[in-house]
Structures are given as structure tokens and as C-alpha cells.
Amino acid sequence: MPKMDKQDFMKKYKYSDSTYKRRMAVLKSTEHFSRAYQRVTAKEVRIDTDLYDQFLAYLALNRLRTRKVSVPDFLEKAGKTI
DSSP states (O other): OOEEEEEHHHHOOOOOOOHHHHHHHHHSSSSTTTEEEEEEEEEEEEEEEEHHHHHHHHHHTTTTOOOOOOOHHHHHHTTOOO
């Protein structure tokens, strides 16, 4: 599971500071995917990019759906386990 620090992560995904903060707020409030965000110290953050990519796929799937797919159902269909 590749992990990146905040600066490298922002470069890879081409996020501005505000986009990063917005996405991390949603990520940290989502069951299972919140494990992708690891605050090592007060000034050091590591992000599991494999888990974050799954999170983006989950968001994309639910984006236009009226009836949202739950995280466990999404992971089951993707062949992942919680």
C-alpha cells in the first residue's frame, strides 16, 4: 500500500489546498475509507493512495445516484473486504 505525504499527494492528484481540505474532510467522515488518512504527528500526514483511489471510485459511483450504495456493498461488489 503506497503511502504519500501531503505535499506529494497534492502534486500527484493536482489538488489545491482548498480541494485537498474538502476531500480529506469527506474521506475522514466515511467509514472504512477514513483509514487512508493517517496523522503521524501534528505536522505530518500520510495518505494510503490505494485506499484513496477506492474512495474516489466509491464517490464516482454514488455521485449521480438517488439511492446511494453503502460502503460495504461497494466493497463487496469490488471484491474487497472491510
